[in-house]
Amino acid sequence: MADSKTILIAEDSSVILNLTKKILELQNYKILTAKNGGEVMKQVGSNKIDVILMDLNIPVKSGMECTREIRKSENKQIANIPIIAVTGNANNYSMEDFKEAGINAYLPKPLDFDMLVQTVKQYTAE
Known part of the structure; x- marks a missing residue:
């Protein structure tokens, strides 16, 4: 694997955030985190991100709002970042x-970590 891919985890639960981070670090991904929608937009603006794991129920701006904003970006590299929704109430x-x-994809909570790794790999494959 050349340089490691960068995954942004947008999640307001520290427990889920830390577990997800550890699992993906074991797969050699570089991890950035955001606890709310404002932080998501800051991270996206200042880093090259390969995939976003987006909790839909984050404070400040919801995951859906952030996704729409990212998709509207003038910068094509930002607008095309794969976004994997993570939510406990997809209903x-x-x-x-x-x-x-x-x-791009959706993972229900509680997270199935094998599914998480598989889905992230799918979107980071060259």
Whole structure:
């Protein structure tokens, strides 16, 4: 593996954030974190990110709002970052909502870590 891929984890639960971070670090990913939508937008603006794991229920700006904002970016590299939605209450959203917002994939909570690794690999493969 050449240089490691950078994953942004947007998650307001420290427990889930730390577990997810550890699992992905074991796969040699570089991890950035954001505890709210404002931090997500800051990270996206100042780092090259390969995949975003986006909790939909983060404070300041929801994951859906952040996704829409990222998709509208003038910078094509930012606008095209794969976004994997992570949520415990997906019942509030349909696959259409996800598609409309520009979400590439969806993982339900509680997270299945094998599925997480597999999905991230799928979106970071060259």
